[in-house]
């Protein structure tokens with residue numbers, strides 16, 4: 001896929017058809033489409049061009065005939081080809097012969113189209129080139145001689161010849177050329193586009209949505225393999241002015257963040273167990289800890305508020321999914337005032353499933369637990385579904401007896417260490433044999449434990465649930 005990008009693109013000398021300026025904030029999701037008239041197009045330099053309807057109308061016009069969504073009739077859409085819109089914003093499409101000369105940042109850039117309601121679609125730049133198959137992606141503002149309906153206005157992307165209209169994005173308000181990375185490990189060359197303040201004249205300069213100034217994000221960065229970070233998480237890390245993380249995450253995210261952006265959070269905040277607790281409810285050292293935790297929390301809250309007020313993008317980074325046994329799980333509650341956006345991540349659980357290479361939902365149920373607290377065991381009512389344990393810092397020696405109280409000794413168990421890292425390993429046995437399998441080997445800090453009959457499903461049935469007879 002990345003090869004497609006290599007064919008094209010260089011940044012041109014700036015040729016503008018309208019005023020360059022600070023990028024206006026997108027309208028709020030609640031905004032009514034008919035009121036949204038301006039189109040923001042941002043190029044790879046981070047420079048935003050705001051087109052009024054009149055300026056849009058002066059760009060080279062084109063028409064495309066295609067099926068109207070949700071009916072069998074054809075419609076004639078009229079507007080401006082998307083590559084012409086990009087050209088107006090200063091993106092120059094070069095000939096393939098010169099592609100090798102183009103900066104890596106342009107070869108890997110992609111185009112993010114955003115709607116007023118938050119819907120987003122990504123295109124590769126190469127998709128807009130006639131020589132790449134001639135797909136004429138159109139930014140339409142009229143259909144069958146009429147302005148677009150309120151549901152689709154002010155602009156709708158028309159992708160002719162597609163099955164399904166998922167990428168026929170309506171109510172388009174922003175088109176952003178985004179830097180990609182040539183390697184998931186490496187940050188893109190050049191400075192990350194700086195968030196810019198909304199001008200006072202912007203219509204509906206409303207509370208920001210994604211990636212606009214002054215936002216707080218809780219971001220999952222995936223289970224370890226840097227290629228398993230989402231496109232969105234990588235972009236937010238790259239654009240963030242400040243990235244808060246705990247010390248062990250520093251190296252994991254180093255390849256994604258701007259220099260100097262990382263700030264290590266106080267370990268007192270980890271897990272948020274005592275965040276907001278009342279010191280009077282505790283005694284001795286614990287009371288002291290609660291007091292200090294609340295001081296750290298207040299400091300952090302104040303700092304984040306200041307950053308947001310100054311228009312900065314703040315990211316709290318966590319590995320895996322940020323709400324699954326996460327040390328930052330309390331952020332949505334305690335930073336509620338800043339309306340943090342949660343960006344999910346691939347959990348170590350997903351990575352461990354992949355390492356096991358089988359469907360793990362045994363007898364129709366899956367329980368996910370943490371540490372050695374498996375709930376209040378009733379020795380007579382054993383578990384039958386698959387149990388997955390995020391071990392945290394629990395020792396296997398403490399965990400095994402609790403598992404043995406819940407499952408028969410011949411129940412399969414799998415231990416997945418360092419899922420998605422180069423050192424990934426899977427050890428299998430039964431609850432009765434696993435100690436022998438390990439042979440006294442010390443497990444690494446990161447591992448998940450799976451227990452249940454589902455792990456023993458025969459190969460032909462491994463991706464299917466098995467139900468008790």
Ligand SMILES: C[S@@+](CC[C@H](N)C(=O)[O-])C[C@H]1O[C@@H](n2cnc3c(N)ncnc32)[C@H](O)[C@@H]1O
Nearest residue numbers: 320321324347348390391392418419446447448
């Ligand atoms: C604080 S929890 C964080 C979980 C994270 N939010 C997630 O979704 O994967 C840490 C525990 O997750 C598990 N874990 C995290 N990364 C792992 C990996 N790459 N391989 C195996 N287990 C992992 C371990 O049990 C570890 O003790």
